[in-house]
Amino acid sequence: MKMEQIVTTPDIAARRALGACAALVIGALTLTACGGSAKADNGDDKGSSKSSAAEIVISAKDGSTGASINSTGVKVSGGKLTGVKMTVSESGQAVPGSLSSDGGSWKPKEQLERGTKYQISATAKDEDGRTSAADSTFTTVSSANSFIGTYTPDDGTTVGVGMPVSFNFDKAISNKKAVQSHITVTSSSGQKVVGHWFGTQRLDFRPEEYWKAGSKVTMKIDLDGVEGANGVHGVQKKTVTFAIGHSQVSAVDVNTQTMTVVRDGKTIKSVPISAGSSEFTTYNGQMVITEKFEKLRMDSRTVGLANAYDIPDVPHAMRLTQSGTFIHGNYWYNKGNPPFGRQGTSHGCVGLQDVQGGQGDTPSKWFFDNSTVGDVVIVKNSPDKTVTPENGLNGWNMAWSEWVAGSAA
Numbered sequence: 577m578k579m580e581q582i583v584t585t586p587d588i589a590a591r592r593a594l595g596a597c598a599a600l601v602i603g604a605l606t607l608t609a610c611g612g613s614a615k616a617d618n619g620d621d622k623g624s625s626k627s628s629a630a631e632i633v634i635s636a637k638d639g640s641t642g643a644s645i646n647s648t649g650v651k652v653s654g655g656k657l658t659g660v661k662m663t664v665s666e667s668g669q670a671v672p673g674s675l676s677s678d679g680g681s682w683k684p685k686e687q688l689e690r691g692t693k694y695q696i697s698a699t700a701k702d703e704d705g706r707t708s709a710a711d712s713t714f715t716t717v718s719s720a721n722s723f724i725g726t727y728t729p730d731d732g733t734t735v736g737v738g739m740p741v742s743f744n745f746d747k748a749i750s751n752k753k754a755v756q757s758h759i760t761v762t763s764s765s766g767q768k769v770v771g772h773w774f775g776t777q778r779l780d781f782r783p784e785e786y787w788k789a790g791s792k793v794t795m796k797i798d799l800d801g802v803e804g805a806n807g808v809h810g811v812q813k814k815t816v817t818f819a820i821g822h823s824q825v826s827a828v829d830v831n832t833q834t835m836t837v838v839r840d841g842k843t844i845k846s847v848p849i850s851a852g853s854s855e856f857t858t859y860n861g862q863m864v865i866t867e868k869f870e871k872l873r874m875d876s877r878t879v880g881l882a883n884a885y886d887i888p889d890v891p892h893a894m895r896l897t898q899s900g901t902f903i904h905g906n907y908w909y910n911k912g913n914p915p916f917g918r919q920g921t922s923h924g925c926v927g928l929q930d931v932q933g934g935q936g937d938t939p940s941k942w943f944f945d946n947s948t949v950g951d952v953v954i955v956k957n958s959p960d961k962t963v964t965p966e967n968g969l970n971g972w973n974m975a976w977s978e979w980v981a982g983s984a985a
Contacts, residue, residue, distance in 0.1 A: 628706035630655025632698050636714035643716045645690055646800045646813045649673075649683035650710075655702035657682055665693040665713060690811065691718040722811045723747040723804045725779075727795075728866075728969075729950070731816040737786035737823045738864040739950030740969050741769075741795055748776040750805045752984035755779070758798045758810070763820075765791040772974070772982035774966040784976045786952070789823040789840060824951040826943075828926055830858065831957040833917045835926070837943070844946075847939040848917020850906060850927040856881075857960035858924050862972040863896035865903075865951045868944065870934060872904070881923060891934030892944035896926075896953055897968040903953055905930025905940035926955070 633651050636643035650660050656679030662671040671694065672685045688694065697711040725743040729735045741761050749755050752773055761769045761781040765788035771781045787793065794817050799810030826837045830851045837845045852858035872893040875886045879900040891905035906927035909916055916929050928940035935941075952972070965974040 626706070628655065628700070628708040629702035629704075630700035630706070630708045632657070632700050632708055632710035634696050634698065634710055634712040636694075636696070636712055638712040638714065640712075641715045641718075642721065642809070643688075643694075643714045644800055645688040645716050645811050648688060648694075648714075648716070649681060650696060650698045651681045652679075652698075652700045655700045655708070656680065658699045658701050658707070660696065660698045662694060662696045665695050688716050690716055690722055691720075692716050717809060717811060721808055723749070723808050725797075725799070725810075725812060727797075727816070729816075729818045731814075731818065734819040734821045734948070736865065736948050736950030736952065737789055737820055737825075738862070738952035738969075738972065739787070739820075740864070740971055741781040741793070742969055743779045745777045745779070745804070747808055748805060749779075750776070751803055752776075752779075754802055755799065755804050755810070756983065756985045758802050760796045760798075761793065763787065763791050763793050767791075769793075770980050770983050771985060772971060772979045773984060774982075778966070780969070780971050782971055782979070784979075786823065786825075786972075787820040789820055791820045793818055793820065820950075821948060824947065826947075826951070826953045828858075828953060828955045829957055830920065830955065830959075833920060835928075835943075835953075837946075845942070847928060847943065848915075850909065850916060850922055851920040851955070851958065852922050852924040852960070853920050854959075856923040858920070858922070858926060858955055858958045859897065859901060859960050859963035859967075860955050860958045861962040862970060863901065863953050863955065863963060864969045864972070865894045865896065865947060865949055865953065866969050867895040868947070868949060869893045869895075870944075872902075874902075874904075889932065891930050891932070892928070892940045894944065894947060895968070897963055897970065899967050901925055901963070901968075903928065903943070905934055905938065905944075907932045924960075926953070 631653050636648045657675060660673060660682040662673055663669060673682050674685055675682050693715045695713045699707060699709045701707050723745050725745045727743045729739055756771050756779060763769060767783035769781050769783050771779055773779050797812045797814045800813040802810040804810055822839055824839045826835050828835045828849055833849055835847050835849045836843055872890050873888045874890045893902045893904035895902055901924055903926040907930045913919055928943055930938045930940035962973055963970050965971045
């Protein structure tokens with residue numbers, strides 16, 4: 577899951593937008609822009625009283641606060657920029673930037689920092705060589721007045737068909753419609769994608785059915801300047817794309833203590849499992865693999881089970897719920913019990929045969945190596961309830977009509 581301070585904002589987020597304006601003060605030959613002043617310099621126009629036609633606009637007004645961390649920059653009309661210098665006011669550190677090929681605009685190469693004071697000085701010339709200059713000192717939007725959304729999946733990744741897009745915002749969002757309408761998620765498959773709010777800080781997107789294998793999903797985040805709550809604006813502006821890989825859906829049958837792995841519509845393997853015991857049952861329902869760990873410490877105290885267990889090296893662990901359900905390797909299975917796959921002995925997880933260190937040729941290692949984040953594990957015939965949609969990325973357990981009803985767009 578990637579956290580991006582744009583980011584990306586605020587899926588989700590302070591993520592943008594500032595306007596620009598310029599007014600010509602005739603007597604003083606001074607141009608006042610939304611980003612400072614542009615002053616004519618007639619040094620190259622001997623004997624002429626005409627001011628430069630080059631009008632510079634710095635998007636962040638001199639003395640302003642709340643400037644965008646994404647769209648702040650410099651533009652010129654009636655001429656070309658000849659120089660732009662941007663620095664961090666406190667340290668004097670230079671901010672690298674790039675000039676457009678036609679000399680008409682300049683922008684920082686990297687996203688600016690929130691709550692930071694900057695200075696910009698710019699010069700330009702018109703076609704007759706007359707010069708103008710502009711400068712601005714301003715402060716970008718503060719963390720207190722902006723929101724950020726951390727999101728998954730990350731840009732450029734490949735995930736399984738069950739992986740939703742999920743935003744977690746660092747502040748409560750009251751203007752849900754405004755925020756959701758500035759995040760669009762589309763698929764090359766043509767599937768309709770709808771957002772659903774879980775409370776005020778989480779927004780997930782998914783189609784009615786699992787993503788189509790081999791499709792490409794594009795997420796456009798345009799939250800820069802969007803007011804997510806009173807006085808709190810987004811700062812993220814980014815386009816994210818990820819690919820949907822294979823379709824792998826594995827069905828765990830608690831009655832038979834067996835998992836059947838189906839990839840792209842074909843059964844590729846059936847393996848024994850050890851689900852939850854009668855005291856610590858396993859959730860039913862569709863669960864998405866959200867994280868993979870070759871080795872993970874599992875401590876019962878973190879899930880409210882006192883000192884039931886503390887295993888420092890659980891192999892091949894893959895998270896299914898936020899509350900602590902994993903599918904993982906089990907090397908400590910009591911040999912005095914019936915053979916593995918005949919009895920549920922876990923504390924709610926789904927166990928697969930493994931060896932300590934996880935290096936053996938075991939069902940657990942095979943499943944780990946052949947699974948990806950976003951693959952689906954479906955548990956059935958457990959005496960427990962169905963996992964709730966917000967526990968992990970498990971919105972597939974919600975009826976489509978209810979999912980759509982939770983959209984603010």
